[in-house]
Amino acid sequence: MGIKQIYKKERLDPGILSILINPYYFIKKNLIAGLRRNSDYVHGIALDFGCGNRGYKDLFATKVNVGLDIKKSGHNHSSENIDIYYDGKRIPFRNESFDSIISIEVFEHVFNLEHILDELNRVLKPGGNILISTPFIWEEHEQPFDFARYTGFGMQHLLETHGFSVINIQKSCGFIETIFQIWNSYVYKKLFCRSKLLQLISIPLLVFPSNLIGTLLAFILPKSKDLYLNLIVVAKKNSSIPSRR
Numbered sequence: 001m002g003i004k005q006i007y008k009k010e011r012l013d014p015g016i017l018s019i020l021i022n023p024y025y026f027i028k029k030n031l032i033a034g035l036r037r038n039s040d041y042v043h044g045i046a047l048d049f050g051c052g053n054r055g056y057k058d059l060f061a062t063k064v065n066v067g068l069d070i071k072k073s074g075h076n077h078s079s080e081n082i083d084i085y086y087d088g089k090r091i092p093f094r095n096e097s098f099d100s101i102i103s104i105e106v107f108e109h110v111f112n113l114e115h116i117l118d119e120l121n122r123v124l125k126p127g128g129n130i131l132i133s134t135p136f137i138w139e140e141h142e143q144p145f146d147f148a149r150y151t152g153f154g155m156q157h158l159l160e161t162h163g164f165s166v167i168n169i170q171k172s173c174g175f176i177e178t179i180f181q182i183w184n185s186y187v188y189k190k191l192f193c194r195s196k197l198l199q200l201i202s203i204p205l206l207v208f209p210s211n212l213i214g215t216l217l218a219f220i221l222p223k224s225k226d227l228y229l230n231l232i233v234v235a236k237k238n239s240s241i242p243s244r245r
Helices: 003-012 025-037 113-123 152-160 175-190 196-220
Strands: 045-049 064-070 084-086 098-104 124-135 164-172 230-237
Touching: 025 124, 025 164, 025 175, 025 196, 025 230, 045 113, 098 113, 113 124, 113 152, 124 164, 152 164, 152 230, 175 196
Parallel strands: 045 064, 045 098, 064 084, 098 124
Antiparallel strands: 124 230, 164 230
């Protein structure tokens, strides 16, 4: 595996080396760990809602994984492996088509989320699970299609009023890690030069100390999750509530 491949892997799925070179070490490490902890809830025929480049697909042992996205978004889909595009209003599948649904870092980009929750409920089989992650603290991104941030209480209320029962809600990253991750993102985006070669040299010099200090302080100092980066939510479709049409 070449240097570029190693660098790309550590950016997407952080290992030990990632603490040296990954400016998104905290958010990626904790998000992927949280998704893995809940991966057993995803099975059978699964819908990946807002799939993008499907970077998390391999975390789930699904029989079939269908990628759905919208053409009008904040980034270019040309290099992404999307199965079906939809119009942002109606998900183009029959009622009760899927055993599971995943939606990773998508809900903040959905302006009409209550309507889309009805649609997700409609295409999910009774008793089927939905696994969601969405940011709580993060910079605006994919502008102008960044519409919202959700607390655990808000997300639970939305799901429960649209035909789901919440199984668990987890907060990804604590107070200290969140602060260091936001700092890393600022440094990476605003202070690093455009040259890829100079980035490879400068990233370890700036990112590694921040990742290391943040990790040590998060271990030593009192824990708090009043400030966090992401929510990871698992909910089940209520069997007693008919699919909305």
